[in-house]
Amino acid sequence: MKADLHTHTGFSDGTDTPEELVQHARQAGIEHLALTDHDTVEGIERFLTACDSTPGIKGYAGVELSAEYPEATLHIVGLGIDYRHPELTAALEWTQEGRRIRNDELLARLHHLGLNITREDVQEFAGTDLIGRLHVAQAMVKNGYADSISDAFEQWMRKGRPAYVTRRRLPARESIEIIRKAGGVAVLAHPYQWFKDEDKLSEGIGILVGYGLQAIEAYYTGYFGERLVALLRLADKYGLAVSAGSDYHGAGKPDIRLGELPDNATISVLDLLR
Ligand code: AMP
Ligand code: FE
Ligand code: FE
Ligand code: ZN
Numbered sequence: 001m002k003a004d005l006h007t008h009t010g011f012s013d014g015t016d017t018p019e020e021l022v023q024h025a026r027q028a029g030i031e032h033l034a035l036t037d038h039d040t041v042e043g044i045e046r047f048l049t050a051c052d053s054t055p056g057i058k059g060y061a062g063v064e065l066s067a068e069y070p071e072a073t074l075h076i077v078g079l080g081i082d083y084r085h086p087e088l089t090a091a092l093e094w095t096q097e098g099r100r101i102r103n104d105e106l107l108a109r110l111h112h113l114g115l116n117i118t119r120e121d122v123q124e125f126a127g128t129d130l131i132g133r134l135h136v137a138q139a140m141v142k143n144g145y146a147d148s149i150s151d152a153f154e155q156w157m158r159k160g161r162p163a164y165v166t167r168r169r170l171p172a173r174e175s176i177e178i179i180r181k182a183g184g185v186a187v188l189a190h191p192y193q194w195f196k197d198e199d200k201l202s203e204g205i206g207i208l209v210g211y212g213l214q215a216i217e218a219y220y221t222g223y224f225g226e227r228l229v230a231l232l233r234l235a236d237k238y239g240l241a242v243s244a245g246s247d248y249h250g251a252g253k254p255d256i257r258l259g260e261l262p263d264n265a266t267i268s269v270l271d272l273l274r
Contacts, residue, residue: 003032006245010127011043015250018047036062078179085182102167219244
């Protein structure tokens with residue numbers, strides 16, 4: 001069974017429209033597809049409509065929340081959410097306002113650092129008014145301040161670099177609670193992005209389980225061999241379901257392909273989504 005439960009459109013920092021995403025998923029033979037844009041559900045209605053009119057694809061409403069956690073930002077994916085739930089909507093509003101404040105500060109910082117990057121340069125890469133650092137990175141490449149997207153983060157925008165500006169986020173516990181109140185399944189996205197070895201992972205996941213975490217993304221772009229085995233072991237240890245997502249962003253991250261998973265992947269989170 002082919003599934004991809006972590007994808008982005010131009011409503012956050014991907015490049016596909018919801019309709020294009022569904023078309024691409026159909027071409028890739030995907031049967032279960034979730035749209036999980038960063039901190040927004042604006043693309044969901046169009047996404048679900050497109051899935052409904054595409055034979056063979058079951059669509060799930062999702063979101064990827066950036067959540068505050070001691071010493072890191074976690075991404076918590078919510079799958080099968082009621083995307084109109086008032087508490088979720090309010091939380092997303094608050095987060096988006098924080099993003100706008102951060103973007104103003106980031107652009108001012110770049111100016112101060114002598115980089116000529118205007119709001120228009122950045123807007124060119126954003127499909128909507130949701131602007132993220134990936135769009136700023138694209139503008140940096142275009143204007144010659146970085147060789148690549150990853151170079152833009154490495155040189156300028158990752159934590160510890162001169163143009164790093166934080167933004168407000170809900171704590172991990174609240175993020176998980178809101179996803180669950182909205183009827184969704186709370187999944188820790190790309191766990192190795194936050195916790196670098198199995199001991200740290202086990203500790204962190206244990207705490208998140210205490211907050212109500214239900215699944216981890218064991219199948220993820222670039223996770224195979226030892227990493228995948230360790231994540232499956234941790235899912236087992238904590239009684240968590242296993243999710244699978246590519247983190248497809250379209251042309252913004254051209255190396256990531258939709259729905260690429262090992263053939264024998266068992267995606268147990270689907271049982272919670274029925
Ligand atoms: P923001 O939510 O605006 O702070 O931007 C975060 C997004 O930037 C992530 O979801 C990724 O899409 C992208 N991003 C962050 N760090 C990197 C990196 N080192 N390389 C490529 N993309 C990154
Ligand atoms: Fe992203
Ligand atoms: Fe993420
Ligand atoms: Zn993502």
